[in-house]
Amino acid sequence: MGYPRERKEAVLKKMLPPCNKPMSEIAKEEGISEGTLYNWRKAARAQGRLMPDGDTSPSGWGSSDKFAAVLETASMNQAGLSAYCRQKGLYPEQLAQWRMACEQANDWNRAQTQQMKAARRTDEQRIKTLERELRHKEKALAETAALLVLRKKAQANLGGPQGRMILPSDRHQAVQLIRQAQASGTTLSRACDTLQISARTCRRWRASKTNVDGRTRVRRQLPANQPSDEEREAIISVCNEPAYQSLPPSQIVPLLADEGRYLASESSFYRVLREADQLHHRGKAKARRVRNKPDSYCATAPNQVWSWDITFLASTVVGRFFRLYLVMDIFSRKIVGWEIHNDESSAHAAELIHKSCLAERITQKGLVLHSDNGSPMKGATMLATLQRLGVVPSFSRPSVSNDNPYSESLFGTMKYSPAYPSKPFTSLEQARQWVHGFVTWYNEQHRHSSLRFVTPGQRHRGEDVAILAARKALYEQARQRRPERWSGDTRNWDSIGPVWLNPDTSEESEIVEFEELAAWQFGQVR
Incomplete structure (x- = not known):
């Protein structure tokens, strides 16, 4: 059928x-x-x-x-x-x-073959450079290995504030380990830094015959409010009784009070158990990890808060990617600077931030630059450039992408746009040409949904106020001509106010946000 x-x-x-x-x-x-x-x-x-x-x-x-x-x-x-x-x-x-x-299916011509040969020559030169760097670093590797052995063998805690008393046995062991590390190829200063002592201290210990601290060891008088040994034993004994062995001190103290017994305060219970090594995390739940949230910043005008990040652009070589460095202004969402390189480096990032500040004519200090916790973001070259330009660095929490939402959203817009190439980029120049076209389109043609559908360039130049006012007037006229077509208010064409980076949800931050919003509306931002 x-x-x-x-x-x-x-x-x-x-x-x-x-x-x-x-x-x-x-x-x-x-x-x-x-x-x-x-x-x-x-x-x-x-x-x-x-x-x-x-x-x-x-x-x-x-x-x-x-x-x-x-x-x-x-x-x-x-x-x-x-x-x-x-x-x-x-x-x-x-x-x-x-x-x-x-x-282009059958257009495998001589030019493409030459490009492949040029790419192969570039790879060969890069391999030679890497081999040369490898030879130069072999010497440093021996020194690093010696420092690792020194750190592994050193059992005494020699670091800390100046003036600590160190036992003679620990001093003798430190001197012997430093001599072994020097024999393996490291320097005295780096060996001493590993043990958190100065080179001068090591020389003094070597010159001393006894290695005994000459300062008088005075027995300190115990505080009057400190529990005695009998009271400590009573606290530990009560905590280990069958009725209280599964309870924390925060519950033991109230139960003892209900029974008419007082041994010590709750904090003393915790302190005595900690000193007796009986205060550890118990239960199936994981121990709490406290991570401080990044500082909140409010942008009321362009060039106050920037956000930047690095994303990968696939190439025709498997396992090789181009790195796109991109900086945007969170107030206007405008891309204020970008570059593409073969690797990640704080030097490239510092150069990009410097060029972006020159392009936006930033002369006053106070610009906030937010980024992730990657090595290019926290490199010495990058931090030195930010300090020289008067830029305030801000970093996300480890493994928390929500702390840098503007850059992540921009990368999503770029890679999911219809014009994004379906095949990997063949060269660095091709990737730069495509990103140049995308940045022009994004800044001047793309109507951003978070900006009431004006372009980031219009928002950055302050043209959005007049554009949105004209749209609002047009809708009001249409409503007056045909009021039956509107059951409520017209579409909201009011200009977007201040933009927050990692806003705090506490009541205090809400009050500050309200005050800054009111000041922004009256043109009196602090």
């Missing part, structure tokens, strides 16, 4: 965009075997119909389907092409990329 034609058409429609359902899902929904569904699709393709494959890729378009779509739209005008893309669930930029891929 055959299936009706209407049902076949309904099932084939589920294979087409925008549904693009896989064969296995359609088979479960319709109760038809996958073999039958494949035969129906094969017969439809034989009739010349465009049938994308929902199982081949997330978008559902295989190589043959893409080629058929390019042929089908080759003779269409702009309006027809736009209508075709909306029907098929595509973007015109995707069709343009498919057409370009078809044109």
